[in-house]
Amino acid sequence: MFQPQYEAMPAGELGELQLSRLRTVLERVYANVGHYRRSFHEAGFRPDQLTTLDDLRRVPFTVKDDLRRGYPFGMFAAPLHDIVRVHSSSGTTGQITVVGYTRGDIERWSDLMARTFVCAGATADDIVQVTYGYGLFTGGLGAHYGSERLGAMTVPISGGNTARQVQVLRDFGVTVLACTPSYALLIAETARELGVDMRSLPLRVGVFGAEPWSEAMRTQVEGALGITAIDIYGLSEVMGPGVAAECLHKTGLHIFEDHFLVEIIDPDTLEPVAEGERGEVVFTTLTKEGIPVIRYRTRDISRIIPGQCACGRTMRRMERVTGRTDDMLIIRGVNVYPSQIEQVLMGVPGVAPHYQVVLTKRRSMDQVEVHVEVGPDIRFDEIRALEGLQKTVSAAIASALAVSVKVKLVEPKSIQRSEGKAKRVVDLRSEGANQ
Amino acid sequence: MVEQLSVFLENESGRLATMCRVLGDAHFNMHALVVADTSEYGVARIICDRPHAARRVLESSGFAVSVTRVIAVGVPDTPGGLADILERLDSAGVNVEYLYCYVRPEGAIAVDIFRVEDPDSATDALQLGGFTLVRAAEIYEPDAA
Structure with a gap:
């Protein structure tokens, strides 16, 4: 553990720490951010009324639109003079939102990312290749500061130029790779093309996040790179990477609860779900100064895993994020997450892990096409074998997800590879793309 | 082959x-x-x-x-030439996935290309039946894998 005094803190002590920090942050936003002052007034709440953590439920939620409305600096709780850095959300779901960090925020973020690397088994002796993008995206600099805080040799290569990524991994003897899981697969694929045997390199651990991925994909990345793949979690609105991380037991992501208060709610009723049930993850930052968020609805779907982890950390674990409330597809009334489709494809031999879900509408009915690349193992000389594969895939999806989809085989590499986040769903339903 | x-x-x-x-x-x-x-x-x-x-x-x-x-067979220029080959394969239990035919410019001889499940036993069956198998080097320049 990087900070055992916090990471293994007894639950009672942690609760007291959270309560005192919560009071401080509520007072901070109440005094400094117009949005929160107004929303607290409307709810008839004053920070001095907080006596238990449960009182937080009297405070209204914060949503992405609140942050957008404050663009660029309206939600900051510190004077610009005290802000030493800004990042922004990746803007994948709309207009970007800007987040600001004070010097103290950067310090705490570095510690939390160092915790994350230690969770993955890294030490100061490691060589960490940071392939997350550097820039407004929080991934690159977040991982960079954490790796340096740990004392590891940090390779700030950023994203892109996959052939060079492979070369540096090999030539520098890199032991820890930090990037998105889909980019890790692209690296594996590129290494194969270049004739580099990734499994024989010193690379040992992957610290992967910034997009939802499945357990099957973990198996695949681990096999292709000969590594242990660790899932990490974070979002720029809350801080960036370093909100939660798996330890080597791989039984869920430890939420760094001394800095982030977590709630799981039913996205429809907004009530808390029963313990261990799946729902939308809501965070309140306890220590952020630049842009704290109070009861921020992440849209990510997860649950709290009951019980203690064998690693000794007392911080509770969340299950890997299986999807987002806003990328959940409702296909003829059935809720489907793209990650579930991926899970199915991984189980079908001959299918490459690259896929895209294309949604269209035909006479007001949702149509789903799954585009799958023909892998090198398919005997595609015979039309019969190709048709058999299409049938196998659609039958597997139908039996696992109870939706019927049309499977289209496409040429290798025709689905765009990600250097940041994979575009897994193309929704043409609102574009009048009647077919 | x-x-x-x-x-x-x-x-x-x-x-x-x-x-x-x-x-x-x-x-x-x-x-x-x-x-x-x-x-x-x-x-x-x-x-x-x-x-x-x-x-x-x-x-x-x-x-x-x-x-x-795949298997390439020189087809005799007589009616029923292809039928003879197919019957031979059928009687040997060889299933034909697909076939196509082309005519070599030199000598105007037809060559049938067969894709079968088990090319080795198909080759044996055709050779035993007296059919002329066309070697790779006769129709293109082969190379190693």
Whole structure:
């Protein structure tokens, strides 16, 4: 553990720490951010009324639109003079939102990312290749500061130029790779093309996040790179990477609860779900100064895993994020997450892990096409074998997800590879793309 | 045994032309080409010189390619010539996946290309039946994998 005094803190002590920090942050936003002052007034709440953590439920939620409305600096709780850095959300779901960090925020973020690397088994002796993008995206600099805080040799290569990524991994003897899981697969694929045997390199651990991925994909990345793949979690609105991380037991992501208060709610009723049930993850930052968020609805779907982890950390674990409330597809009334489709494809031999879900509408009915690349193992000389594969895939999806989809085989590499986040769903339903 | 290239092609305009241009630019001469198509994709089957080298060139241009072993049989220029071959294969229990025919310019002799499940036993059956198998070197320039 990087900070055992916090990471293994007894639950009672942690609760007291959270309560005192919560009071401080509520007072901070109440005094400094117009949005929160107004929303607290409307709810008839004053920070001095907080006596238990449960009182937080009297405070209204914060949503992405609140942050957008404050663009660029309206939600900051510190004077610009005290802000030493800004990042922004990746803007994948709309207009970007800007987040600001004070010097103290950067310090705490570095510690939390160092915790994350230690969770993955890294030490100061490691060589960490940071392939997350550097820039407004929080991934690159977040991982960079954490790796340096740990004392590891940090390779700030950023994203892109996959052939060079492979070369540096090999030539520098890199032991820890930090990037998105889909980019890790692209690296594996590129290494194969270049004739580099990734499994024989010193690379040992992957610290992967910034997009939802499945357990099957973990198996695949681990096999292709000969590594242990660790899932990490974070979002720029809350801080960036370093909100939660798996330890080597791989039984869920430890939420760094001394800095982030977590709630799981039913996205429809907004009530808390029963313990261990799946729902939308809501965070309140306890220590952020630049842009704290109070009861921020992440849209990510997860649950709290009951019980203690064998690693000794007392911080509770969340299950890997299986999807987002806003990328959940409702296909003829059935809720489907793209990650579930991926899970199915991984189980079908001959299918490459690259896929895209294309949604269209035909006479007001949702149509789903799954585009799958023909892998090198398919005997595609015979039309019969190709048709058999299409049938196998659609039958597997139908039996696992109870939706019927049309499977289209496409040429290798025709689905765009990600250097940041994979575009897994193309929704043409609102574009009048009647077919 | 003859080695044939099989190329997976999406049904997209210009895709076949692109494939032919890639082969042409790299100076691979095609001797036979047949395209099996469905509504969404096709498979181009090609007999060309140095098939393994051609496969590498196509793959580096992003095509999905495999090399398939097929049987080439010289067809007697008499009525029922092909029927004789097919009956022989049938009686040997060999299932034909597909076949196509082309005429060699030199000597105007027809060659039938067979894709079967088990090319080795098919070869034996045809040789025992007295049919003329055409060797790879007679129709294209072979190369090693």
